[in-house]
Amino acid sequence: MLILKDIIKNYEVPVLGPIDVEIKSKSFVSIIGASGSGKSTFLRLASGLISQSSGSISYKNNIKPKMGFVFQDSTLLPWRNVIDNVLLPSELTKQNNSESIEKSINWLERVGLKGKENSFPNELSGGQKMRVSIARAMVQGGDLLLLDEPFSALDEVTRRKLEDDLLEIWETNNITVLFVTHSVTQAVYLSQRVIVLSSGPGIILEDLAIEKNLKDDFEETSEFISQVRHLTNILKKEGREL
Amino acid sequence: MSRYLSYIAPLLTFAILLILWEFLVILNKIPLYILPAPSDIISSLMLNYLDLFSSAFITLRITLLAFFIASSLAIFLAILFSQSRIVELSIYPIAVIFQVTPVVAIAPLILIWVGFDNAEYAILILATIVAFFPVLANANLGIKSVNKNLHELFSLYGAGRYQRLTKLQIPFALPFILTGMKTSIGLSLIGTVVAEFVAGSGTSTGLAWRIIEAGNRLDIAKLFAALILLVILGIFLFLLISYIEKLILRKWHDSSII
Known part of the structure; x- marks a missing residue:
């Protein structure tokens, strides 16, 4: 669906990269990281709203997919x-x-x-x-839905309902979802894959394929808890090194 | 209760002040040519209503025309500024110069250029100059205040300049423009009156001319009557724009939702 190769984005200072990542069609990928890690920049680069300072972005069959963007505010x-x-x-x-x-x-x-x-x-x-x-x-x-921390301002109950609705939309429409969030639990709950960005300039610290046991309530499983813990530890370690 | 109080309290205060004024004038036997009692002013208003109302109509006509020209020009320029930074950098300072120059200082010049026989045109130009800037400043600010995410949303769908302007920037700037217009309508009236004062008798016989005439004849009751008409005119124009603002914004803007 989308391949970002050696992507670097600088404004007055470097904010992102170098990033090498491929987003597969029909996948649900979350991007997490501390504030200023370049998560939103990543999304805007993927959507073509801004252009990279260096590197290349290519699309499947060289055709830019139809995109929808959901911003942090509505x-x-x-x-x-x-x-x-x-x-x-x-x-x-x-x-x-x-x-x-x-x-x-x-x-x-x-x-x-x-x-x-x-x-x-x-x-x-x-x-x-x-x-x-x-x-x-x-x-x-x-074909591609990009969401930039869309549920961060919502209360817990509304957020949970919208998360499930989003999953349902993703599953029934065969779309690719790129989801930026601050929340590790949200990322693990929703995604098939979680990319962790370092503090600015953001580079990929971890690219984790989420293992889901769909038989049980995923959030109650040990897989869920261990993956959340693993990602949280990466972010904590990154925070300490700042 | 508080809603009624907001009407009753100022009306009551105003009524008490008028009664106090009436009694103070009668008790102290203040001459009519110094300070007439409110009853004298009302009598004068009724006696001179033809003169005063025809003058009020002239002032109102020029005020509305100046307001319309000023608002249209200001909105047009703000749109132009949004399309070209160079145009904005070139013209905005000139607009500021007009804003900071006292209208009284340029009035004689405008009168000479337009000709004393065309005093009404001079008044119109001066009132337009006074009323122009608030709409320009507010429209310019409104168009520039569009949320960055909204601009990105329009970019995502490949919106052209015209679409961006008509579907995003102008509607977004509407509350700002209307705020500017509320200031501008008052300034337009002030500009008209000041220009009428400077123009003197000329060919224009607006309310300011009636005030000068009454002052010269020491007909202070008539002077006050003309002043009252001016105040009523100002309030009416402000309420008119406020009403239009409410009509336009009532469904979607927080300022107009009751």
């Missing part, structure tokens, strides 16, 4: 109602037609917001806003 346009917010990508790409309206309505239903089409963002809770944001990211049938 980035809804407050002057548009929910359905118009979801329709925004179609409008900007000039594909606004009855089919896109139907798709938008379907996605709103899928994220549990049926009946909220005409509500304005200020009438929604934080969790509902994030659901609209996810619907907007998915409405154009993207």
Whole structure:
């Protein structure tokens, strides 16, 4: 899906790299690291929103995949109602037609917001806003979903519900997910693979394939606990060395 | 209770002040040409209502026209600034120069250029200059204040300049622009009145001219009556813009949600 080779990103100071990583199609990959480790920069490079200082980014079959981006805040346009917010990508790409309206309505239903089409963002809770944001990211049938700490401002119960909904969206839509988070437990719970970045400039400290026992409640298993502990220790060690 | 109190308290205070004023003037036998009682001012207002209201209409017309020209020009320039940094760097300092130059100081010059026979045009230009800057500064700030993530969202979907401007920057800047307009409408009225004062009689007979005329004749009650009309005009214009602001922002902006 996505290959980042010898990627370095500098602003006034180096912030990321060198990074060598391949993101496989239909995988769920989380990126964790301390503040300033370049997690968000990694995501913006992968999306093409910013360009690298050196190195190369290539896509499967040399075709840039359709992407959806979910930001830390919901980035809804407050002057548009929910359905118009979801329709925004179609409008900007000039594909606004009855089919896109139907798709938008379907996605709103899928994220549990049926009946909220005409509500304005200020009438929604934080969790509902994030659901609209996810619907907007998915409405154009993207292959790659990028999420930048999307649930960090939500309460525990809402966050857990959204995590499960995200997993369901990933599984049923055969998409690739790149997920940036501060939370080790969230990364292990959601992902097939967790990449740990060092403090800036971020380089890959650990690239861990998550072993999941799907028969049991994963979070109760010893595999879950040991993998969380392993990643936490890496981050703690990194913190001490700063 | 507190909602009613917010109306009753200032009205009651105002009424008490008027009664006090009335009694102080009567008790101290203050001459009419120094300080008329509120009842004298009301009498004068009723007696001269044709003169005063036609003058108020002239002032209102120029104020609204100046406000419209100033707002349109300011919004247009702010949009232009958002599209070209060089244009902003070139023009913004000139706008600041106009803002900091007292209108009274340039009024004679404008009058000479426009001609004393066209005093109304001079007043319009001066009022426009006074009303222009708040809208420009606020619109410019609003357009620049768009959240970085929103810009990135638009970039992700390949939005062009026009789409970014019409679907993101202008709607985002609307609350800022309307705030600028609320300041600007008051300044527009002040600018009109100041310009009318400077222009003197000329061909314009707005409220300021009535004030000068009444002052010269020591008709202080009429002077106060003209002043009251000016205040009412100012309040009316402010409420009008506030109402328009509420209509535009009521559904989505925190400032307009009751």
